[in-house]
Amino acid sequence: MTRVLIADDEPMIRAGVRAVLSTDPDIEIVAEAGDGHEAVELVRLHRPDVAVLDVRMPRTNGIDAAAEISRTVSGTGIIMLTTFGEDDYILRALGCGAAGFLIKSGEPEELIAGVRAVADGAAYLSPKVAARVVAHLASGGAGARAGRRAAAREKVAGLTPRERQVLSFLGSGLSNGQIARRLHVVEGTVKAHVSSVLSRLGVDNRAAAAVMAHEAGVVPAHAAEDG
Structure with missing residues (x-):
């Protein structure tokens, strides 16, 4: 069973992520957070296999939360949820221990595949994220x-x-x-x-x-x- 925490300040987004992941019988949602600070605290409490973090959240943003989780909690893989136009955030997250990057508007199957991959110790870049990151790096x-x-x-x-x-x-x-x-x-x-x-x-x-x-x-x- 893969244990997952979801963090997003929009309840509807959290509900959508939970609904998608709940279709996989091997994934269990153990906690939900509405901001980055709460996400860090709940990760410390529940020690999930994977934390799915929105990039932009109040109090503590997803990038800083990812860095803190990577620094203080071993064994929790991190997936960042991004939107188009947040390429700079993706590049920053690469240096903060995040192992997966997904576009919110991507296919539901990508979310499940990403959680499975990161739980198994792999890195997961959705095709859209990989293309945008490479394009952004070359934007000069x-x-x-x-x-x-x-x-x-x-x-x-x-x-x-x-x-x-x-x-x-x-x-x-x-x-x-x-x-x-x-x-x-x-x-x-x-x-x-x-x-x-x-x-x-x-x-x-x-x-x-x-x-x-x-x-x-x-x-x-x-x-x-x-x-």
Whole structure:
């Protein structure tokens, strides 16, 4: 059973998220919060597997709440709910320990897939989020876009073939277990590859590595999900 906390200052949004997640019998909503401060307190109390946080909330916003949860509560994965136009917030959240990013207007199936992935230790960027983040990073014009892509490709070129393969799977939102099944190796081997990939790329977490994978163009157009 995956235990989830939902935090959003709009009751209707919380109800919608709860309704979607409740369609999965393996997901349990353990708490709801109306602002970031309450979210942090409830995460400390309930220790959920995943906290789904709105970016903009009163008292403490979602970014600061994510940073505090990452700093003080181990074992809780964080998914940020964003709207179009909040690209800067997404980039800030990458440095605050968030592992998943979803657009509020996205498909309900993406929310369930994101919660499952983050609960399983993976990073999850909805296709719309990944596209907007990469576009935002390149918004300085053609030269900036080419420069970022070239820098990402240069870093990725320094990886071993197996590490590049693992990075591609990270960018597709696969967990260590799913990657292990794809590569026919034990999960511990995948963990070692992931650690090496993060170190070589100079990033702090899987979500940031996933963004770089998209920038470098090493993520397949679509990736079939494992069970």
